[in-house]
Structure formats: C-alpha cells, structure tokens
Amino acid sequence: MDDQELGFKAGDVIEVMDATNREWWWGRVADGEGWFPASFVRLRVNQDEPTDDEAPQTGDGKAEDGGTEAQSSKDQMRTNVINEILSTERDYIKHLRDICEGYIRQCRKRADMFSEEQLRTIFGNIEDIYRCQKAFVKALEQKFNRERPHLSELGACFLEHQADFQIYSEYCNNHPNACVELSRLTKLSKYVYFFEACRLLQKMIDISLDGFLLTPVQKICKYPLQLAELLKYTHPQHRDFKDVEAALHAMRNVAQLINERKRRLENIDKIAQWQSSIEDWEGEDLLVRSSELIYSGELTRVTQPQAKSQQRMFFLFDHQLIYCKKDLLRRDVLYYKGRLDMDGLEVVDLEDGKDRDLHVSIKNAFRLHCNASGVSHLLCARKPEQKQRWLKAFAREREQVRLDQETGFSITELQRKQAMLNASKQQATGKPKAVGRPCYLTRQKHPLLPASRPQQQVLVLAEPRRKPSTFWHSISRLAPFRK
Secondary structure, eight states, rough: OTTTTTHHHHHHHEEEEEEOOOEEEEEETTTTEEEEEEEGOOHHHHHSSSOTTSSSEEHHHTEHHHOOOOOHHHHHHHHHHHHHHHHHHHHHHHHHHHIIIIIIIIHTTTTTTOOOOHHHHTTTTTHHHHHHHHHHHHHHHHHHOSGGGGGGOHHHHHHHHHTGGGGGHHHHHHHHHHHHHHHHHSSEEEEEEEHHHHHHEEEEOSSHHHHTHHHHHHHHHHHHHHHHHHTSOOOOTTTTTTHHHHHHHHHHHHHHHHHHHHHHHHHHHHHHHHHHHHHOOOOOOOGGOOOOEEEEEEEEEEETHHHHHEEEEEEETTTTEEEEEEEESOOOOOEEEEEGGGGGGGEEOOOOOEEETTTTTEEEEEEEEEETTTEEEEEOOOOOHHHHHHHHHHHHHHHHHHHHHHHHHHOOHHHHHHHHHHHHHHHHSSSSEEEEOOOOGGSSSSSSOOOOOOHHHHHHHHHHHOOOOOHHHHTOOOOGOOO
C-alpha cells in the first residue's frame, strides 16, 4: 500500500472525514488515517433499521403516494444494495474509461516512448474489460425498476455475463508484470512527468497509475460480496431470489477460477526450474504442454522382451508422464529417460498374479496402454496404497485436462519463454550444473587438466580441503560408552 492509503478489514467502522471525491475518501480508524476506495465500504446509515424520523410520513391513516403501503425495512435494505451495485458500477465504468482514454490513448501517440508490447504488459487486456463492463452496465440499467427499485431483477444479468468475467483472469495474472514494468519506467523522470500529465489532462484524482490499475483486481473480488448482501435482503418468494443465488455461486466460482489460474501461473517458474535441474533432457520443454505437477513417486518399470525391471522416478504432469533415473551415488541427481503422452493412454488396473503378456509375476501393478499403437507400459508400486494413490492421480490428471479445456486455460509462448529464462538465470547464479556424466563414472584414473594451468591450482583441484572429522570426538563425549 501507499504511505497515505488506509488499511482496514471487514467489519471495521471508518469515520469518513473527506468525501468530496466520489472514488477515494479520506477516513480514520483506530490505527490511523488515509485514503481508501469508497466502493469498498457502505454507509452505516444505509444498513441500519430506519428510525422514526426516517419512516415514511402518513396522514389520516393513509400512506402517501396514492395510498401505497410503506416499504418494509427489508425492502429498503434491498433497494440500498441495488443502488450501491449500480452506483459503483457506473463509477467503475468511468474509471476504466479514464484509463483507456487518459493513459492508453496518449501512450499510443508516443511510439518513441512505448512499444505495443510494453503497453500490453502495463495495461493488459483492460480495454477488453472496458467493453464487457459497458455491456454489463447496460444490462443492469435495463433490469433496474426505477419506480420500485427493490423489485429489480439483477441476478439474471450476472448469469448472462459470467463467461465474460473470466477475462479478468488474464488481467490479474498479468498485473504483477505490469507493476514490474511500471517500476522500471518510473525510474526515468520523463515517464514520471508523462504519466502525471496524462492524469491531469483526464482530471483524475491524485493517485499513481499502478493504483488505478489495481482497481479491476479489486472489482472482480467484490462481486461475490455484493451478491451475498443482495441475497441476504431478497425474500425467498422474490422473483429474483433463485437467479441471485445462482449468480452468487457463479461469481464465487469465477473468483476461485482466477485464484487457481494465478496459482498455476506462479507454479510454472517452479516447473521450469525443475526441468533445468534434470540431466540429459531431451525433446520439447515441459511447459509446451504442461503446467501442473499432479503426482510423483518411484515405480518399477517392467520392459519387454526380457521382462527387465527398472527402478525409475515418475512425475505425472497434465498431458504427460516423465520418468527419470537416479544417479548411482548422488541420489538427488536425476537423468531424463523418457516421457509418455497421457492423452493417448488408457490406465488399466491389474490383479496380482502372473502377467499373460510378459509371463512374470506381478504385484501392485497397473498398465498404461496406447490404443492407437498397441504399446503397453507395465508399472508396479511397492505397496497397495501407493498403487491406489497413483490410480487416483491418473484420474485427477484427466479431470484437470478436461477443466482446462472447458475454461480455456493455457500458457502463452511469452510466459513459457520467460519462465525458462528465469530458470536459466537462477541456474547460472546457483550451483553449477554438471556437464555430462560425473567423473567417477568415467574410466579415467585421473581427470585430465590443461597443461597451462598453474601447478598450485592443479594441486588444489586434485586434493580438496576437508573439514576435520568430529566423529571420534563426539563418540568420546557420550557417557554410556565410557569404560
């Protein structure tokens, strides 16, 4: 948060000291004072039961406005929530318009300062969000009942546009990159002056650009809160009740989907680092098709035709299964041995006994069978519970692939390249990666060294210093072993 931004949590009561600006208010809580988004709070008076002074006045036993009955307190609450939804949505549209017209349009006029790739990094797909939100606000306005606001049916609007809200996922995932790029640019005074000129020309409040760009991230998280309030004050017999209930569930799913995608994209750096640690890697990068590690463990691979058994480490990702061999001495070093395409494989659970294809006794086994080629891979676990965990993991992998196809989740080429670049940089700054097989696996008695290398350096390489062992010293200190 900025120095002058006010932090608070749900349930806090904020004393509003300056509300002249519609979007950012100045307020006070127990911990201090600062600016906070007006759309993140609601006026306390709007949620209280109406007092006697606020109650509709009646005369001669009849209500005003042609004798209609006064609204119940619950209807008044629902009216307040609906007004809040519409008001914050109109303010949000203005906010998006200011960013698109006040910043992006001006930036495109300065090709000497910004490339299209830079603008895409800074602003993401906020222009797409602006177009979708305009259509959403229009739908809300059409459903708004001006004469009797509490009868407005807004739930259907959220249901009709729930697919459009998924574009927030791309924006939220890109937002950290936007912050990094803005931080880099604002180190140069000409960009600071340019962004400030854009803000003043558009007559926007005194907030930095990165603060404005945070609003869409906050907005998509606020919809479930607003719908929960709307459902709270909607009578079960109301025509909008079922739609509001379904909309609340849908928008919670959208928020959960965005969080899940953000987690997945954060994990691709770890996957790239894992691949860079594997020796003798072959074929395409893991991130070309996969983005999630489902399960991993050690299995026995039985190969044809001699039914040879091999201990291998298997790593199940979405779309593919990677298997590696452990180093004979350095057990933390893995050598790439191959991969299986899970999209074309069928998992077959096998009973303990003799395998009719390989004519060997099997236990805790399952087969991965390719229907297209007819090739099978026989794998055995050490214990029955390990086998069951693998079978469940294969089912989760198929479910993950199905969900990704339904939601359209994928890793862009830029994200993949950036993850691999980060992994290579970390590899360069960390422990150097072994080239080829270690010297103790070669047949040479001594490693060859260049003749030009100084003799003193050769001796240091040949006889590395070792710390004195504390083994016998530690043993002598153990009282039970003393005579």
